Amino acid sequence: MSITLFCARRIITMDPSLPEATHIAVQDGKILAVGPLEELRDLGEYHLDDRFAGKVILPGFVEGHSHALEGAMWQYLYLGYFPRRDPKGVCWNGITSLAAMQQRLREHAAALPAGEPMVAWGFDPVYFEGVRLNREVLDQAVNDRPLVIFHASLHVMTVNSRMLEYARLEQHAGMEGIMLGSDGRPNGELQEMAAMHGVFDALGRNLFEEVSSLSTLQAYGEVARRVGVTTITDLYNPLTDTGIAALQEITSLPGCPVRLVPAMAALSWTSEQGIERLQACRNMGNDKLHFGLVKLMTDGSIQGYTARMQWPGYHDGHPNGIWNAPPETLHQLVLDYHQAGLQLHIHTNGDEAVELILDAIEDAQTLWPRADHRHTLQHCQFISQAQLRRAARLGVCLNMFANHIYYWGDIHRQKTLGFSRSRRLEPLASALRLNIPTAIHSDAPVTPLGPLFTAWCAVQRQTASGASLGEAERISVADALHMITLGAAYTLRLDHLVGSLEVGKYADMVILDEDPLEQDAARLRDIGIHATVVGGEVYEND
Ligand SMILES: [Zn+2]
Numbered sequence: 001m002s003i004t005l006f007c008a009r010r011i012i013t014m015d016p017s018l019p020e021a022t023h024i025a026v027q028d029g030k031i032l033a034v035g036p037l038e039e040l041r042d043l044g045e046y047h048l049d050d051r052f053a054g055k056v057i058l059p060g061f062v063e064g065h066s067h068a069l070e071g072a073m074w075q076y077l078y079l080g081y082f083p084r085r086d087p088k089g090v091c092w093n094g095i096t097s098l099a100a101m102q103q104r105l106r107e108h109a110a111a112l113p114a115g116e117p118m119v120a121w122g123f124d125p126v127y128f129e130g131v132r133l134n135r136e137v138l139d140q141a142v143n144d145r146p147l148v149i150f151h152a153s154l155h156v157m158t159v160n161s162r163m164l165e166y167a168r169l170e171q172h173a174g175m176e177g178i179m180l181g182s183d184g185r186p187n188g189e190l191q192e193m194a195a196m197h198g199v200f201d202a203l204g205r206n207l208f209e210e211v212s213s214l215s216t217l218q219a220y221g222e223v224a225r226r227v228g229v230t231t232i233t234d235l236y237n238p239l240t241d242t243g244i245a246a247l248q249e250i251t252s253l254p255g256c257p258v259r260l261v262p263a264m265a266a267l268s269w270t271s272e273q274g275i276e277r278l279q280a281c282r283n284m285g286n287d288k289l290h291f292g293l294v295k296l297m298t299d300g301s302i303q304g305y306t307a308r309m310q311w312p313g314y315h316d317g318h319p320n321g322i323w324n325a326p327p328e329t330l331h332q333l334v335l336d337y338h339q340a341g342l343q344l345h346i347h348t349n350g351d352e353a354v355e356l357i358l359d360a361i362e363d364a365q366t367l368w369p370r371a372d373h374r375h376t377l378q379h380c381q382f383i384s385q386a387q388l389r390r391a392a393r394l395g396v397c398l399n400m401f402a403n404h405i406y407y408w409g410d411i412h413r414q415k416t417l418g419f420s421r422s423r424r425l426e427p428l429a430s431a432l433r434l435n436i437p438t439a440i441h442s443d444a445p446v447t448p449l450g451p452l453f454t455a456w457c458a459v460q461r462q463t464a465s466g467a468s469l470g471e472a473e474r475i476s477v478a479d480a481l482h483m484i485t486l487g488a489a490y491t492l493r494l495d496h497l498v499g500s501l502e503v504g505k506y507a508d509m510v511i512l513d514e515d516p517l518e519q520d521a522a523r524l525r526d527i528g529i530h531a532t533v534v535g536g537e538v539y540e541n542d
Contacts, residue, residue, distance in 0.1 A: 003027045003046040004536060007037070008057040010515055014486045014500035024057065026507040029287070029535035034501055051538075055530055056515045058481065059500050060230025060508035061451040064399050064488035065345075065378055065441035068234040068262075069154075071220030072210040073121050073445045077108045080122030080152060082407065082464070084448055087223050095123070098131060102141035109142045117146040117166070117203055121445075124152040126303045126411055133158045134181065135188030148199050150207070152446065153304045157196055158188050167202035169195075212243035217250040217260075225257040225539055227450040228510035228529040231489065231498050235345060235378070236295050237262035239277055244284060251288035257532065257539045259508070261492050263293035263345050267325060271336035278342060287506070287535065290494060294337050295378075296346045297324040299353040302381060302416050303408045307350035315418035320352075327356055334360035334375075339368050343493060344375045345399075354383050358390050365394060376491045379404075379443075382417060382424050392434040397491045400426040402440040402457040403447040409463030423470040428458050432479060439488035440480070452516070455480035456525035477521050509533040 004026045011021045013034060023040050025032040033040050040046075074086045079101055082094045095101045101123070109118055125133060138147055138160035146163035150156075164170050164186055172178060173186050177195030181187035190196050200206040210216045211234060224232045237243060239262060251260055264281075266274055274294065281291035299321050300306020305314060306321040313320055323330070334357065337344050348354045354377060361375055376397040377383070381404060383391070391398060404412075405426055413422040424430075431438045440458050442449050458480045461469050475483075489499025498508050513528035531540040 001028050003032060003043055005037075005040065005046045005048045006052055006057070006509075006533070007048065007050050008052045008055050008511070011057040011501060012481070012517065013502065014059050014482060015502045024501060024507075024509075026536040029507055029537075031501055031503055031505050031507050033503060052511050052530070056512045057501070057509050058512060058516075059485040060498065060510050060532055060534065061228045061484050062231040062439075062488035062492065062494075062499055063224065063229045063441060063444075063449060063451060063484075064233055064439040064491050065235050065401075066233060066444040066449055067236055068211040068217055068220045069207070070223055070445040070449060071216040071218065072207065072213070074219065076150075077104065077118070077120035078122050079104065079120045079149060081124050081127045084122075087219055087226070096127070098128065098133065098137055102137070105138070105141040105147070109145065109147075112145070115145050117148070117163070118142060119148050119150070119203075121150040122152050123149050123158070124303075125156075126408070126415075133189070135159065135161050135164065135186075138188060146202070148203075153301055153306075154207075154446075155300060155304065155306070156189065156191050157199065159190065159199060160188065163199060163202070164188065167198040169198050172198065209238075211237055212240060212246050214246050214250055217246060221250070221256060221258045221260075223444075223449055225532055226529065226541060227452070228512075228532055229258060229449065229451060230508040230510065230532050230534050231259040231261065231492070231494065233293075233492065234260065234262045236265045236297075238268045239264045239281065244281065247289055248284065248286070251286055255537070256288055257534055259288045259290065259498065259506075259534070261290045261293065261494065263295035266294050266296045266333055266337065266344075271333055275337065275340045275342065290492070292343060292493065294342050294344050296330065296333055296337075296344055298330055298346060298348050298357060299323060299350050302349055303411055305416070308352035308356075309350045310352045310355065314416055315421070316415045318416075321350060330356060331360040331363070335364050335367070338364035338370065338373065338375070341370070343373060345378050345491075346375065347378045349379050349381055351382060351384055351387065354380050354387050358387060358394065358396070361394050361396060362390075374437075374491065374493055378441075381426060382421050383427060384424070385427075385430060388427065388430055388434055388436065392436050397437040397439070398431055399439040399441050399488070399491055400428060400431070401443055402426050402428070402454050403442050405457045405461050405469055406464055407447050409469045410465045410467065413463070413467070413469065424473065425470060426458070427470075427473045428475045428479075428483075429473045432475060437487065437490050438483055439491050440483045441488070450525070451484035452527055452529075453525040455484050456521075458483065459521050459524060477516055477524060480524075481516060507533060507536040
């Protein structure tokens with residue numbers, strides 16, 4: 001088969017034996033050789049592709065924690081606090097007051113067919129101190145059709161009165177999760193799945209099931225491609241039969257610009273069913289589809305006050321958070337999946353959740369020792385030094401939510417964690433000192449997908465207000481780049497296939513306009529993504 005030789009100003013490989021080069025040879029979608037042109041001439045006949053001659057090539061970015069839901073959200077109206085760019089490149093202003101929100105809702109409703117239900121997303125109550133979004137606020141903006149607004153956490157929604165009627169929720173007042181106003185009637189806020197289901201039933205669609213649709217996956221791949229990602233997770237996939245079929249179909253289409261790594265949502269199945277399902281999936285993947293991971297949810301989020309905290313709890317005295325399942329159940333699920341030889345990715349936001357899972361992994365390792373389990377704590381946002389040392393001893397990997405520093409760092413400093421604990425938000429330098437395999441992530445759609453931005457957060461540790469948060473945990477640009485490539489690939493057990501530019505691995509690259517190692521670190525997030533290459537196929541950004 002023919003050989004293509006790409007050349008660049010600089011190729012940063014993440015291969016310690018050959019850290020940089022100017023040329024990379026690709027054959028059959030894989031890397032055949034890396035080096036200077038003079039040394040690669042003996043490969044035989046090749047075609048020289050010099051369109052990236054002035055650019056910088058890195059291994060394609062690997063996003064180790066995001067959700068295919070990102071591909072579904074933009075068919076709905078954006079109401080987030082921060083400006084955000086949609087997949088078409090349109091930048092939406094942030095919504096910073098309820099009046100601005102009402103205005104955007106009115107404008108959007110005016111463009112929809114009469115009576116059609118309306119869906120919006122991204123509202124973050126933590127930024128609206130002293131005011132509570134309720135049905136009255138929404139009724140003032142839209143009262144001619146049912147309206148639902150998903151909060152940024154996706155664990156809560158607020159609906160207008162028409163939606164309460166449409167979904168017949170007034171009649172179920174008293175059910176857990178249907179919040180009531182001072183008049184004893186539902187106030188429009190619906191918390192967690194049971195309460196939200198009434199709305200899904202009325203709409204005839206469940207947002208969380210849209211990850212099984214081809215159009216969602218297509219949009220997701222497109223969002224990922226634009227920001228330089230070539231391998232992407234869907235870290236909470238129910239892995240239903242339809243969902244699996246959709247993943248297989250999208251990854252078999254020519255021109256699929258990403259490799260997809262779904263993690264099975266453990267709480268959707270009993271462990272017996274889940275283990276059987278994943279074992280059955282083992283032969284259902286392809287070059288661009290990799291099964292095998294299990295995702296377990298433990299607590300909620302810090303900014304939503306639903307994370308489980310150790311003493312002294314929330315800085316502002318808010319009551320402790322919630323478990324997604326009884327702690328004994330979570331402990332048992334870790335034992336079951338570990339014993340079955342599977343790899344767990346475990347959502348742990350608060351330090352009490354981290355402790356529970358470290359206990360469970362320690363028990364699992366005592367009962368059924370495994371040398372290379374790579375169980376990964378996801379988020380582990382303010383994991384303590386003792387917990388870090390324990391994670392290192394147990395062979396646990398970490399994937400930290402670096403974007404949190406920017407988006408909620410100010411909130412954590414003032415409200416949820418206070419000064420001391422906000423210093424150790426995403427303690428990346430400590431994880432490196434202990435040689436713990438570590439990655440960083442966006443958790444899109446919770447925050448926007450963009451590995452260079454995520455790396456910038458880890459390096460700069462700057463909050464949205466411009467304050468610097470915990471300088472002692474800053475890491476270097478080189479370390480941050482490692483975390484969004486080979487570091488993330490390692491946590492996905494794909495480091496033999498992607499994450500670095502080495503002979504035999506997939507020819508997956510990101511082409512940057514500037515050299516991140518030469519630029520001022522403060523500009524990391526501004527570096528342009530020129531193109532990606534996946535299996536030797538070039539995808540240029542317009
Ligand atoms: Zn997530």
